[in-house]
Amino acid sequence: MSQHKYLVTGGAGYVGGVVAAHLLEAGHEVTVLDDLSTGFREGVPAGAAFIEGRVQDAARWLDASYDGVLHFAAFSQVGESVADPEKYWTNNVGGTMALLAAMRDAGVAKLVFSSTAATYGEPLSTPITEAAPTAPTSPYGASKLAVDHMISGESTAHGLAAVSLRYFNVAGAYGAHGERHDPESHLIPLVLQVAQGRRESIAVYGDDYPTPDGTCVRDYIHVADLAEAHLLALDAAEPGHHLICNLGNGNGFSVREVVETVRKVTGHPVPETPGPRRAGDPAVLVASARTARERLGWNPSRADLADIVADAWAFARREERDA
Incomplete structure (x- = not known):
């Protein structure tokens, strides 16, 4: 894999930080954009450039020198989303709209999106495939599904090469990177x-x-296995296509x-x-x-x-x- 430059939004959080660390270990140049509303400055791996800022303002920093974006900047508490849905629409949906506009303007045409199994709601059968009906039961899940629809439209209209990865239960740690949610719900x-x-x-x-x-x-997936899927997704992303993959151990x-x-x-x-x-x-x-195994070549080992x-x-x- 040749060296590239990537923007990681939400890279001071749990999953974003581990993915940023994996990108650096693979020899890439990484810039983390995070407003630290739920992330932690010490969660940004050594070697990554850090910008403290909102994803809504990504156009201030994103330019044609970037080869792609990995997007983790989202609020993710189901209960909070029920009590405060506008917070989730404003940040998760509005923030992504601004990010996609910034990518178009800068000519950055590759995106890996941190989606969620919450898009499926209560499944009719298991194991859950990407063909399962999407019926989210919370504004959080609905906001992530709205972003997936948005990305599909962007790919068709503007040639974006995109992969959405729908996580199930992420767990474990990777060196100095682990879960430190406040409040903790996992x-x-x-x-x-x-x-x-x-x-x-x-x-x-x-x-x-x-x-x-x-x-x-529940299906638990090691955060390091999850991170490896993101690097494979960067390679698998095709212009004009939006690939959606579930990530879990099965x-x-x-x-x-x-x-x-x-x-x-x-x-x-x-x-x-x-x-x-x-x-x-x-x-x-x-x-x-x-789908992740066949299309990304992903084989979780943990x-x-x-x-x-x-x-x-x-x-x-x-x-x-x-x-």
Whole structure:
């Protein structure tokens, strides 16, 4: 892969930071654009140029010297999006509209977009393919789907080479890059907080689902595997085409399996607190990543849940030591 120059919007966040690190390791020149509203300055990998700014203002910095954009700058809390939908339309949709206009004006014609499985809503069947109906159940999912539609139109009308990657549950860590959401809402870091003694117990919402142990089943993908898919997507992007790929392991792990794996990896007890089902929580969400394998040549190599948890645990202890 020859050296290129890329703009990474939202590159101070969890996934954006890991992707930026992978781009640098591959020999590329990277500029991170992030307003630090949810990201962290220390999340920007060493070697990347950093601009503290809003994606809505990307035209101030984007020029023809860039070979492409990887777009992660979005708000992503489902519950918050229900309570404050205008925040999500303004940033996720409005911000991307401004970014696409800046790319057109600068003549930058390659885009990899951080999309989400939330575009599918509650699936009719699993594993979920890209042909599944899109029926998001939150403004967050709806905003990401709107951007996917926007990118399709941009590709057809203006020749944009674009790939949208629809993530399922991203987890794990990559060296100094891991999850540090505030507030934290993802299962693995929440269970690790219990193991650290920072939280008394983990709430298990529903134990009567039609799954082997009665708890919800989700598809967990290691953040480093996810990052590798983005670099492959840059190579696979074709002018005038918008490719959409699901990213997941294709294997599901239940809430109880995650909790038990954390117990084994950390050696700490993790008390559970039973709770009622949460509205809109499907029993099973598992991806079919066949398109990513066939079109991108992507082969995730870190599918073992214990390895994912171990990397996340190493990052959590590092954060604890540095606090």
